[in-house]
Amino acid sequence: MRVPLSWLREYVDLPATETGRDVQAKLIAAGLEVETVEQLGAGLKGPLVVGEVLAVEELTEFKKPIRYCQVDVGRGKDDPQNIVCGATNFAVGDKVVVVLPGAELPGGFAISARKTYGHVSEGMICSASELGMSDDHAGIIVLPPEHEAGSDAIELLELVDEVLDIAVTPDRGYCLSMRGIARETATAYGLPLRDPALLDVPGPNSHGHPVQVADPAGCDRFTARTVTGVRPGTHSPLWLQRRLQKAGMRPISLAVDITNYVMLELGQPLHAYDRSRLDGPIGVRRAEPGEKLVTLDGTRRVLDPEDLVITDSRGPIGLAGVMGGANTEIADAGADPETGDSTGGTTEIVIEAAHFDPVSVARTARRHKLSSEASRRFERGVDPEAASAAAQRTVDLLVLLAGGSAEAGVTEFVKPSGPHTITLRADHPDRVAGVAYGRETVVRRLQQVGCDVYGQDELVVTVPSWRPDLTDPNDLAEEVIRLEGYENLPSTLPRPPAGRGLTGRQRLHRRVGRALAGSGYTEAPNYPFIGEAVLDQLGLEPDDPRRTVVTLVNPLSDAEPALRTTLLPGLLAALRRNHGRGEHDLALFETGLVFRPTGAEKPAVRLPVDRRPTDEELAGLEASLPAQPRRAAVVLAGSRGRAGWWGGGEGANWADAVEAGRTVAREAGVELVVRRDQHAPWHPGRCAALLAVADGAEVLLGHAGELHPRAVKALGLPERTCAMEIDLDRLEQAAPGPVRAPRISTYPVATQDVALVVDSGVAAADVEAALRSGAGELLESLRLFDVFTGEQLGEDRKSLAYALRFRAADRTLTVEEATAARDAAVAAAAERTGAVLRG
CATH class of the missing domain: 3.30.56.10 (Phenylalanyl-tRNA Synthetase; Chain B, domain 1)
Structure with a gap:
């Protein structure tokens, strides 16, 4: 505003x-x-005066229109000012705005006499944009003829404000x-207010334009007034145009300018109809299926049955509270080319001042993507009691400025309703703010807001009609605190009970973030919203649980109306955006919630605000929420190492994504089991399932690997983009206990290498699990360092080479002990996977 x-x-x-x-x-x-x-x-310096055009000489030797003008600037017609001007929207006898030599326009533009187009120009004839009045630079300002040449244009146009x-x-x-x-x-x-809505308004009668409201829930008040004998083509006076321009609106025509002016003044949107274009009574109802309307912006709109519309006997003539229809628009007047008298145009105007349901207006404006000044006000709450005053103010201005006559008929529909009252204790604001305001201060501040207040210790407050946001005692307390000054509230720190800190879940979340950042990943938080399109691009099957989403009633974007079920869409969008801006070596991570509805959620409950909710109420609220597991995810593209004189950078691949999963798991003290898997959106041959062993059973934590080429292409990602996503809640549940610092042994390690030949279909994870179980407690770590295939091994055979590290906690191992442990590990692998020790 x-x-x-x-x-x-x-x-x-x-x-x-x-x-x-x-x-x-x-x-x-x-x-x-x-x-x-x-x-x-700012920066405007005179002289800036009204000038009368005495003569115009057309200079035709130039490619564009150039005119050499003689202008009377108050010195008399015998001493005109000679000015070169390129505008063509004025004629001899017109009054214009002239800036004379020695003046300075906004922006530091100094005016002086100078030679241009073969003539000396002694000043400039100004446009609205040159004076900072508006962005209109199509032509110069032509003033009404009653202004005298030489008068101060700065004051006339109210340029300084x-x-x-x-x-x-x-x-x-x-x-x-x-x-x-x-x-x-x-x-x-602390000053008195001159309320512009305090007008003498005639009571309703049966002589006004007929109105039929079929939907009182959508329109609880409708006032109609009629003005006849309006002079078509009458221009808005300068003061009215300037106030609209300063308020950010463009002057259009007198009738429209007056309705906009009253809306800005009183906050009540209005609409003006050409009575000659109305057919029958004005009605208010919901749209019927298939109805259409051409709005004032020239767009033909198909109406929704939930749209509240204004009608006459032919059908819809406007979207209630949003925009009027073109078929009842106020018509501009023409002019007789010989006499100059105005011809045609609207002479009888019906004024509409109504109050519409805020929710209905907001939904209609959003549904049709049609936000207007009227809809912005209605959806935030308009004073219903101001409708009659706004209609009267509009009528008065039309009579004063357009020469019209107000008809005696006044139509007013009002749905019966009583004032809204709130009961609160006089010390309630004191207890909310922690400040002793006292009853007198509370009553005085509420009265300043516009409330009527009665009572002593318990106050009965009648809320003013222009404050629909005041609905409960806390709203009234906020008004008292606001007017007394937020800066006067004491600053007190909360005192939490001793011994409480972060939960285990929170600590794991923080450790994971630090570990990934320490591994070279950059955190990239994203909005938790997705659309159906990105799930298609990821290649998810129709029955994939990740397609079952929680849809928002009021989304920020119609393209992303649902809560995410996976972290990957936001991260991949961030990767694509950064790659498009020239950053090709990327490693991003995010930790956060996803939302996985099960269909068993109960209807939401509304918790009270005047007391602490009970355990049953909180449990009911929890039951209405979908599952919200905490996840961690990474995405990679480009090189993981920087290229230089030492060699080329190593490209990121699926193994880096798997290692990111191991990094996360180590923060919970969990040793991951990695198995081959197929899971969208990963490449079926480069996808790993990340598992943990808990209570003797494997638990799926997430997936890692290279994305499917189709998903990469659909999302516009770099080739061979990799990703990992893991469930932190399941990881925490699989953790053996608190993470302990590693123990440093004083005894040496014994390393034994083994190469085992197995069928190509045997998973390395199975071989590793067998080696671990066979090696026993002396095994400290196990690492796969080589995979080999070749003709000498035979068809469909592969060799897996492992480095086994053995160490005892209380002694130095002998060669025999280490060899025995290695042999036991190999025997277990042979028995469980058919492995053969490679010679």
């Missing part, structure tokens, strides 16, 4: 010395987000109006 300070002063008598910065500080202290204070006219740019949060919809900002300003300064 852009708030011109000059306009704000009409409702609050601010001290003359108060600047925009001062008002900004006051409003920020009151809880508003005033982002900037724009200084309009300050504009506060306020980011209005969704709960403060009343601040999307000058009335709302003026109320906050008056409260902040």
Whole structure:
């Protein structure tokens, strides 16, 4: 919301010395987000005057239109100013804005007499963009004829002003109006407010334009007023145009400008209909299936049955609270080329001031991707009691500025409803803030908000109609605290009970992050949202559990409406983005939650805010949530080592992804079992299942390897991209206990190497498991260091070479003991896998 300070002063008598910065500080202290204070006219120096065009000479020897003009700038017609101008939207007799030599325009553009296009130009005829009024640079400003030549254009056009740019949060919809900002300003300064909504409004009668509301839940108030005898083609006065421009809106036509002006002033969106284009009564109902509407932006829209629409006897004529239809638009007037008299155009206008359901308007605006100034206000909450005043204000301005006459008929539909009241203890804000405000302060602050307050120790508060966000005692407490000043709240540190620290789950999470970062991976957190398209690109089967997602009711993006079931989509998108920006050697990781619904979730429960929830209520809330396992994942592409004079960089491959899984598992004290597997989106021949042994059974923790070429192509990733994903919760459950620091033995190690020949279908993990079980407790570590195939081994045979390290905790092993342990390991491998010791 852009708030011109000059306009704000009409409702609050601010001290003359108060600047925009001062008002900004006051409003920020009151809880508003005033982002900037724009200084309009900064750097502008006169003389800038009104000029009358006396003569125009067309210079035809140039490729573009150039005119040499004589302009009266207040010195008399016998002493005109000669100015060269390239605009063509003015004629002799028009009043224009002229900047004279010695002046300076915004941006440090100094004006002087200079020779151009063969003539001396003594100044410049200005456009709106050159004066910083708007971005319109299509032509120069043509003023109404009543302004005298030589008068000060800086004051006339209100070029010097300050504009506060306020980011209005969704709960403060009343601040999307000058009335709302003026109320906050008056409260902040302790000054009275001149409420622009306090108007004499005639009561409803049966003579107004007929209105039929078929959906009172969607429209609980509708006011219709009619103005006749409007002069078509009448332009908005300069003061009205300038206020709209300062507020960030573009002047269009008088009727539209007036409705926009009243909306900015009172916060009530309005719509103006050409009565001659209406057919029958105005109606409000839900759209019927298949109905269509051409909105004011020229788009033909297919309506949804949930859309609230404005109708006449022919069908829809507008999307309620969002945008009107083109078939009842106010028509511009033409002009007789001989007399100049206006012809045609709208002469009878029906004004609509209604209150629509915020949720309905918000959903319609989102459904049609059609956000408007009206929908922004309705979906944040509009004062329903302001509709009649806004209609009256619009009628008054149309009568004053367009020469119209207000019809006596007033149509008003109102759904019966009572005021909203809240009961709270007088000391409730004190207990919330930890500050002793006292009853008098609480009552005074609530009254400043607009509430009616009754009672002593227990207060009965009637909430004002423009504050639909005030629904419970804590909302009222927040208002008291806000107006008393957040900066006045004491700073107190919480005192947690002694002996509590991070949980085991949290400690594992942190250790995993540090270990991966220490291994050269860069953490890349991502939003936890995905869409159906990325699951297709990953190549997941239709029955894959990862396709069962939790869909958000109000997603940030329609392309990603669901919560992730795997960490890979976000990480792979980050890898692709960085690769596209020239970073080709990438190793990224992320730790976080995924969301895996089972279908057994119960309906969500709403917890109370006035007390601590019971254990049963918390259990009910937990039962409504999907499973949320904690995962760790990595993605790799390019080289794992930097190339240099010492040689080329080693490319990242599936083994690096598997090693990342081992790195994670070591932080839990778990020794991984790695087996060949097939699992999308990994390459079927380069995919490893990561398992752990718990209670004698293998538990699947995750997968690692090289991604499938089809997934790489679909996602636009570098060739041979690798990935690993592991379940940290299962890893923690498989952990044997607390991770202990490694014990350093004082006794030497005995190393024995063995090469075993097995069938090519035998997994190395099975051979390794057999060696471990046979070697016994003397085996300290086991490492596969070579895999060999060749003709001398025979068809479908392979050789696996292992390095076995033996060590005793209490003595130095003899050669015989180490050899015996090795032989026992080989015997176990032979028995369980058919391995033969290679000669």
